[in-house]
Amino acid sequence: MPVITGEEYIKRIDALGAEVWMAGDKVKGNISEHPAFRGIIQSQAELYDLQHSNKKSMTFSSETTGNAIGLSYLIPKTRGDLERRRRMIQRWAWYSGGLMGRSPDYMNTVLAAFAASVDILDGEENCYPERLLHFYEYARERDLSFTHTFVNPQSNRSKLAFMEEDVTNARIIDRNREGLIIKGAKLLATQGGITDEMIVFSAPGAQENAHAYGFSIPSNTQGLKFVCRESFVCNGSMYDYPFSSRFEEMDTIVIFDEVLVPWKRVFLHDNIRAAAQFYVKGKFVPFTLHQIASRQIIKTELLLGIAQRIVDTIQIGEYQHVQSKIVEIMKGLEVMKALVLKAEHEAVVDASGIMVPARQPLYISVNQFQEMYPRFTEIIELLGASGMMSIPKESDFSGQLGKQLDHFLQGVDVKGTDRVALFRLAWDLTMSSFGSRQTLYERFFFGDPVRLSQTIYHMYENKNSSDLVDHFLAKKADS
Numbered sequence: 001m002p003v004i005t006g007e008e009y010i011k012r013i014d015a016l017g018a019e020v021w022m023a024g025d026k027v028k029g030n031i032s033e034h035p036a037f038r039g040i041i042q043s044q045a046e047l048y049d050l051q052h053s054n055k056k057s058m059t060f061s062s063e064t065t066g067n068a069i070g071l072s073y074l075i076p077k078t079r080g081d082l083e084r085r086r087r088m089i090q091r092w093a094w095y096s097g098g099l100m101g102r103s104p105d106y107m108n109t110v111l112a113a114f115a116a117s118v119d120i121l122d123g124e125e126n127c128y129p130e131r132l133l134h135f136y137e138y139a140r141e142r143d144l145s146f147t148h149t150f151v152n153p154q155s156n157r158s159k160l161a162f163m164e165e166d167v168t169n170a171r172i173i174d175r176n177r178e179g180l181i182i183k184g185a186k187l188l189a190t191q192g193g194i195t196d197e198m199i200v201f202s203a204p205g206a207q208e209n210a211h212a213y214g215f216s217i218p219s220n221t222q223g224l225k226f227v228c229r230e231s232f233v234c235n236g237s238m239y240d241y242p243f244s245s246r247f248e249e250m251d252t253i254v255i256f257d258e259v260l261v262p263w264k265r266v267f268l269h270d271n272i273r274a275a276a277q278f279y280v281k282g283k284f285v286p287f288t289l290h291q292i293a294s295r296q297i298i299k300t301e302l303l304l305g306i307a308q309r310i311v312d313t314i315q316i317g318e319y320q321h322v323q324s325k326i327v328e329i330m331k332g333l334e335v336m337k338a339l340v341l342k343a344e345h346e347a348v349v350d351a352s353g354i355m356v357p358a359r360q361p362l363y364i365s366v367n368q369f370q371e372m373y374p375r376f377t378e379i380i381e382l383l384g385a386s387g388m389m390s391i392p393k394e395s396d397f398s399g400q401l402g403k404q405l406d407h408f409l410q411g412v413d414v415k416g417t418d419r420v421a422l423f424r425l426a427w428d429l430t431m432s433s434f435g436s437r438q439t440l441y442e443r444f445f446f447g448d449p450v451r452l453s454q455t456i457y458h459m460y461e462n463k464n465s466s467d468l469v470d471h472f473l474a475k476k477a478d479s
C-alpha cells in the first residue's frame with residue numbers, strides 16, 4: 001500500500017476508537033468530530049494529502065514492494081538522502097509553521113532510526129532485531145502514524161529515588177506465552193489516541209529489568225488509556241484562533257492497565273544494558289535531532305516573519321533596540337541553518353552503510369533552541385506591547401462597532417481588521433494557552449535542557465582547543 005490520503009488517515013483513526021479520556025469522560029463516537037481533536041486531525045490529514053499529491057519530492061520507492069513510501073521513513077545511505085529528508089520535513093513543517101512537533105515525520109524518523117540501529121541488539125539477551133526490522137517494514141508500507149511515550153512519571157526525581165520502590169512507572173509485571181504484561185504509567189504522549197500506534201521505550205537510566213523494554217502497540221490495545229489535559233482549542237473562527245484552531249496537538253498521560261504486548265511487537269525486554277546502548281549508541285539521537293532541527297528552522301522563520309511584520313505595521317524599525325531584537329532572531333535562524341548543514345556535511349557512512357549526520361552540531365542546535373525559543377517569543381511580546389492585547393474578535397469587527405474598530409486599530413497602510421489579524425497570530429503563537437504550551441514544548445523538546453547540555457559537555461570534541469593550549473605551554477617551556 002502506497003502513502004495514504006488524509007481521508008484514509010481519518011477513517012483509520014476513527015475506526016480504531018482508542019480509549020481517550022477527557023475531563024472525566026471517555027471520548028465517544030468519531031474522534032475526528034470531537035471539538036478538541038477536529039482541528040489537529042484535519043491538519044494531519046492535510047499533511048498526508050500534501051505528501052500523496054507530491055510523490056515525486058516527498059516519497060521514495062520501497063525496495064521490497066515498489067510502493068511509494070513517505071521520505072520520512074527513508075534510511076539515508078547518501079548525503080543526498082539526508083538533504084531529501086530535510087526538504088521533505090521542511091515542506092511539512094512549512095504547512096504548520098513548524099507548530100506540529102509531532103507531525104508524522106517525527107515518529108517515522110524515530111522508527112527508521114530504530115530500524116537502522118538493529119545491529120546493536122544483535123546477539124543481546126531478550127532482544128529481537130528481526131522483529132523490529134519487520135515492524136519497520138510493516139509500518140512504512142502502511143504509512144502508519146505514531147505517538148510515543150518514553151518518560152517516567154514525575155513522582156520522585158531525586159538522586160536517591162532508586163532506593164524507593166517505583167510504584168508509578170510502567171513496568172513489566174509478567175511474561176507469558178502471549179507476550180509481556182505492562183502495568184503503570186508514562187508521560188506524556190502528544191497526539192495520544194489519534195495515531196495508529198504508540199511506540200514505548202524505557203527512558204535511559206532504567207534501574208530495574210522490569211523497566212527496560214521497547215515495543216509498539218496499536219492505540220486501541222485493550223487496557224491502554226490516554227488521559228488528556230484540558231484542550232487549548234477555543235471555540236471561534238480561524239481569524240480568532242489562527243493556530244490553536246488547527247494545530248493543538250493535545251498531550252496525554254498514558255495508563256497501562258495490565259496491557260498485553262504480543263511478542264511479535266516486543267523489540268527488547270528485561271535488558272537494561274541493551275536499552276541504554278540502543279539509545280546512546282544507536283541512530284535515534286542523530287536521526288531524530290536532524291528532523292527536529294529541520295522543523296525548528298521553519299518555526300524560527302515564522303517567528304521572524306511575525307516579528308518583522310509587527311515592526312513594519314506599527315513602523316518601529318527605525319529604533320536601534322528594535323533592529324537588534326530582530327537581528328537576534330536572524331542570528332539564531334542562520335546559526336541553526338548552518339548547524340544542520342554542518343551535520344549533513346560531516347555525516348559519515350557507518351559500518352552498516354547508513355549515512356549518519358554528525359551529532360555534535362545537531363545537539364548544539366536543539367539545546368540552543370531550548371533557550372532561544374522563549375527569548376524569541378519574548379521579543380514578539382516586547383515589540384507588540386499593547387497590540388498583543390488590542391485584539392478584538394472577528395465578531396467585534398462584524399458587529400456594530402466594527403467600522404470604528406477598523407479605524408482606531410489601523411496600522412501603517414493596513415486597516416484595523418488586517419492589523420488585528422497579524423496581532424492575533426502573534427498572540428496565539430506566544431501568549432494564548434496554546435502559545436505558552438508551545439514554549440514549554442520547545443523548552444523540553446528532546447529532554448531536559450540542563451541534562452542535554454551536560455551531554456554536550458561530556459561528548460564535545462575539543463582536542464583542537466586542548467592542543468592549542470599545549471602549544472602555548474610548550475612555547476613557554478622552550479623559552
Ligand SMILES: Cc1cc2nc3c(=O)[nH]c(=O)nc-3n(C[C@H](O)[C@H](O)[C@H](O)COP(=O)(O)OP(=O)(O)OC[C@H]3O[C@@H](n4cnc5c(N)ncnc54)[C@H](O)[C@@H]3O)c2cc1C
Nearest residue numbers: 148149150151154157187188189190440441444447448450
Ligand atoms: C508539551 C510537552 C509534550 C511532551 N510530549 C512528549 C511525548 O510525546 N512523548 C514523550 O515521551 N515525552 C513527552 N514530553 C516529555 C518530555 O520529554 C519531558 O518533559 C522532558 O524529557 C523532561 O522530563 P520531565 O518533564 O520529566 O522533567 P524532570 O526530569 O522531572 O525535570 C524537572 C526539573 O528538575 C530538574 N532535574 C530533574 N532531574 C534532574 C537531574 N538528574 N539532574 C539535573 N536536573 C534535574 C530538571 O532540570 C527540571 O528543571 C513532553 C513534554 C512536554 C512539556
